[in-house]
Amino acid sequence: MEATAKILGKWYEGHKRDLPWRRTESAYEIWLSEIILQQTRVQQGIHYYERFLERFPDVHQLAKASTEEVLKLWQGLGYYTRARNLHATAREIVSRYDGRFPADYDKLLALKGVGEYTAAAVASIAFGIPVALVDGNVVRVLARLYGIRIPFTTPKGRKEIHTLADRILDKRNPGIHNQAIMELGALVCLPKNPSCRDCPLHPKCYAFKHERIKDFPVRGVREKSRKRYFHYLHFSCSGKVFIHQRNKKDIWNSLFEFPIIETSRAVKPEKITANKQWRHLLEGCRYRIIEVSPLYIHPLSHQTLYVRFYEVQAATAPSVLAQEYTCIDAKRIHEYPVSRLTEKYLMSLKKD
DNA sequence: AATGCGTGGTA
DNA sequence: TTACCAAGCAT
Structure with a gap:
């Protein structure tokens, strides 16, 4: 030996x-x-x-x-x-x-x-x-x-x-x-x-x-992390919320999340309603924004996420949401696997 | 072969 | 505060 x-x-x-x-x-x-x-x-x-x-x-x-x-x-x-x-x-x-x-x-x-x-x-x-x-x-x-x-x-x-x-x-x-x-x-x-x-x-x-x-050890150079901006639409009507499962070759593949809008640059909360995807998701819907979350900064090893959740309520769901997302009881969201980030947001709601 | 994938602890 | 990096793998 x-x-x-x-x-x-x-x-x-x-x-x-x-x-x-x-x-x-x-x-x-x-x-x-x-x-x-x-x-x-x-x-x-x-x-x-x-x-x-x-x-x-x-x-x-x-x-x-x-x-x-x-x-x-x-x-x-x-x-x-x-x-x-x-x-x-x-x-x-x-x-x-x-x-x-x-x-x-x-x-x-x-x-x-x-x-x-x-x-x-x-x-x-x-x-x-x-x-x-x-x-x-x-x-x-x-x-x-x-x-x-x-x-x-x-x-x-x-x-x-x-x-x-x-x-x-x-x-x-x-x-x-x-x-x-x-x-x-x-x-x-x-x-x-x-x-x-x-x-x-x-x-x-x-x-x-x-x-x-x-x-030692000798390491190579690391690439710096890129920035991404996520805007989550926490849409609820009569105790229901909409979610979907991520299925792209991207972070959090196969985890669940609220409808998401991603932008390449920061968007001020008051400007989000002008966003094209936002308008698409909520097309034909009379809604009001109940709450805008603080900005979550979520640093991953290879990218940094800047994330805000918008809590939106309406009497009826817009057809786009109903068609493209899964409607579940708000209470059952905890049965679904979600990212740490979404988990933190959900935890913050519980405390209210 | 290089890039991307999470989260949390440590200095 | 940022950078590093932890019993790595898949594509």
Whole structure:
């Protein structure tokens, strides 16, 4: 075994956190945890993991559920494609693999929502298959340890990291090893102000020895986020509201929302009634604007949303709304999966 | 191969 | 306050 792997394994035994998915050997539970944890902090994921397991104790229960229920349980976690793929894969496991996850890296990789990282994680942790995984933690640890100069955001950089990860992998205990290196990244080798004095690898660490911690990992440039302006029409008449499900290749795909007008520039609230789409939605309707919400600024990782909700009432619904949107009891809006933003708006209404 | 997908924590 | 980034994936 590599000396590095030995040090990692020993450190892990003494410092690993007691996390719910570390108490199981079930491939289903490990897979579930990995999907939830994709680009998600452990602290945020734990709660969802427990609720999912409670509602869906095994892959058959998950497969039997409706996609909408899965989305509703996923609400607030972000990256909603994960929820749809989670559900699709559960059904695939039941129909094609008789409810048992295949102990095979390539077969795992072929599952929806399972990429190189997750396939390696499930293969090594659940089945003891000797494959190295690379996540954000591993990138950081190895880039510093070996002083990798190629940006990890490029294919070359990722390959370089992967080669190193493969080289130091403890093939006898790949699951433990993989978790150990991630745990080191999560607890010690932090993005900012890493605790190098507590790090068992610091005598070997290139970045530490050269006092160049801040120079690694090397990253490429990020594109700046674009601005978008959303105007939601919260139209209600006699206890009904109108919603629809987003279905474009865009944010919040498959979540529900009120009729929306998007503009490329900011629009003052008093000017919204002059908007073409607004007039189209409300054509032939005598309405009044009950309330204009404050401006919600909703920064995503790649775009910033400037959003306002207009609460509008009328005696009867305009035909466009009735035709193009789904009419539901206002009280039942909470049964639908919605974005965090819409959830916040709905919460603000409850308080009144 | 580059871009887009959410939300929340941290400094 | 902004920027970074977290057990990545799909197209």
